[in-house]
Amino acid sequence: MTRLVERAFSYGYLSPQALGAFLKEAVTAPRRLVRLLGAIFKAHKTERKRGLMVLAYFPKALALGHWCRKTGVDHIHGEFAGHPATTAMIAAEVAGVPYSFSAHANDIVVSQALLVEKAQKAAFVRSISRYNIAFLDRLEGFPTEKLELVRCGVARASLKGDGPAALGDGPLRILYVGSLIEKKGVQYLIDALAMLPTDLDWQLQIVGGGDLADDLAKRVHTHGLSDRVTFDGPQPAEVVARAFAKAHVVVVPSIVGEQGRIEGIPVVIMEALANARPVIASALSGIPELIEDGVTGRLVPPEDASAIANALQEIATDWQAAAAMGMRGRDRVAAEYVVEDNAGKLADLMKRAG
Known part of the structure; x- marks a missing residue:
């Protein structure tokens, strides 16, 4: 990873390379340009604002193409279906x-400008979930045969260590890891x-x-929970790892945000299950493909505080069943969500496409 980071570079919007x-x-190549x-x-x-953003980085994308041709690059991959995929095209x-390009969540929901055209020209489109495949299949003209689930x-x-310590005389330790923004709920x-x-x-x-950190802190204070949160x-990363090790349960209460912004399958769920921690998560987007209710975790409807409360009570009441869900969740992650395995699958697709 360090060697790859050292090789990373970028062009300025008005750099000599981009303008040149x-x-x-x-x-x-005036015809191609037009x-x-x-x-x-x-x-x-x-979507004029979005179009202006594309025009802003258009010279940079051209410069990248020239660099790829000069250095002998034989395949280009955009990791998201929005601007990265446009740059790749x-x-x-x-x-x-x-x-090729990947489809995660917001990148296919918020805007479909150029999406079908990019997919039609691409060697393949990598989807991170079956939910995304179904979504893209509904778009007129989208070449579904090019979709690959990776x-x-x-x-x-990270698939190591024991499950969480049994509930004793201390508190049920609940953990949330992630951004404090609208779609996280x-x-x-x-x-x-x-x-x-x-009495719990x-x-x-x-x-x-x-952005919502202050508002959430006020909400905690209003509920009289400041001594518990x-x-x-x-x-x-090392501090986050210690937080997982200490937690009994991880909650991922995702919702649909502004402009339809939505989670894909949050990596924090994979991290929690890799640590064999039971997870309570929203039944949203691709999340049910990893969290199977009652098997690898608990699913709750989005924006349903009472359902989250009920799930927390059940975990506190039947800890043995909760711990078993965490262990089954780890097995699911080991089978389908190991980054080394999935990076290898993506690399193989690129090799075949080249």
Whole structure:
């Protein structure tokens, strides 16, 4: 990983490489330039702001294509279906090589501008969930035969350690890890905690930051829960690992956010299950493909605080069953969500496409 990071680079929007690539295309390949710009304008008639963003990085994408052709790159992959895939399409046409892209969640829900066209030209489209495959299949003209299911994942090394310690005389230790933004639905977790019986001992640790941090802290105070909830802010990986090790249960209360923004299959669920921690998560998007209710965790309806509260009570009441769900969840992650295995599958697809 370190070696790859050291090789990373970027072009400035007005860098000599970007502006030079645009001028070179205008002189040596004007028809291609006009065709690409025409496709961008046509696809973004109703999404002008997004179209302007594409035009802003268009010279950079051309420069990337020239670099790929010069250095002998034989395949380009965009990791998301929005702007990264558009960049891959432009660069691949300039370089004369095949390209592909991944479909996660927001990148196919928030905007479909150019999406079908990019898929039709791509060698393949990698989807991280069956939910996404069904969504894309409903788009007119989308080449469903090009879809390949390749999951995200966690490192094999994370599948270690024992399950959580049994509930003793101490509190039920609840953990939330993630951004404090609308689509994460943390407010519903806080409301759920206010519904728990007064005789249930619990503590919530929140790891992460975001625009809603202050509002959520006020919500905790309003419910009179400040002595039971800690906001630890963003933390490095080793601190997050210790939080998983200490937790009894992890809650992922995702909702549909502004402009339809939605989770794919949150990696935090994979991380929790890799640690054999039982998970309570929203029945949303691709999440039910990993969290099977009562088997590998508990599924609750989005925006349903009472359902989260009920699930927490059940876990506190029947700890043996909860711990068993965590262990079965680890087995599911080991079988389908190991990043080394899935990166290998993606690499094989790129090799075959080249």
